[in-house]
Amino acid sequence: MSIYTAALLGGIAGVTIFIGLPVARLRGLPKRLQGFLNAVATGILVFLLWDILQHAGAPVSIAVRGHDAGRFVLLAGVFAAGIAAGLLSLVYFNSEILGRLKGSSPGSPSPQALSMMIATGLGLHNFSEGLAIGQSAATGAVAFAGVLVVGFALHNITEGFGIAAPMTMNSVTASWGFLGLAGLIGGGPTLVGTLIGYVATSAVVSVLFLALAAGALIYVLNELFALGKRLNTPAMMGWGVLAGFLAAFGTDLVLTAATG
Secondary structure, eight states, rough: EEEEEEHHHHHHHHHHGGGGGGGOOSSSSOHHHHHHHHHHHHHHHHHHHHHHHHHHHHHHHHHHHOHHHHHHHHHHHHHHHHHHHHHHHHIIIIIIIIHHHHSSSSOOOOHHHHHHHHHHHHHHHHHHHHHHHHHHHHTOOHHHEEEEEEEHHHHHHHHHHHHHGGGGGGOOOOOOHHHHHHHHHHHHHHHHHHHHHOOOOOHHHHHHHHHHHHHHHHHHHHHEEEEEHOOOOOOHHHHHHHHHHHHHHHHHHHHHHHHO
């Protein structure tokens, strides 16, 4: 498979994130429905965090089972540093930069800022997905690469909704330009990762970007749960999180079944 074909596959896998983004422009929704949509987005991100941590921790576990102390120290250090960087960068960004822009003490980020943070975290995750597509294409596993593209494309639809849901609570309708930028940040790294994975692969790079994504999503989930408490009853929050988690899990099962 040529690098151009691999790039096309990576682009297809990433572009489907745009399918869920128009939800951000919905207006006049009842507060209960806004809260439910926020809870569904939270459930999607809970699943993605679990899925990301599984994939990021797998190479570390392999190093432990192989009694490879040097590789374990390297990968474990990258894993810890990545999570710390992904989490704390958003913590300090919100407390320092956003606080200054508001001219007051830092508080919860705006719906647009929260959506952009989600897009950034998912972009880091999708970069690693692109690495997997590129690696499969480079080794000649054409059928496997195709299956990965289909699975990731389905998965990215739910990710687009996760980005869009917080913006349904914004008083100002999100512009198409903003949604395009959010989609590019969230889905574009799939293409970039595919190109890099086609040329060279590295477990260290994969672990780093997955850990960065995990750290960012930990911060975002904290904000979404805080927002959910203000918008939902505990029962509504629970049902919404469950629905989002199962929706994301279902699309992941499609990929698992196809590659198994």
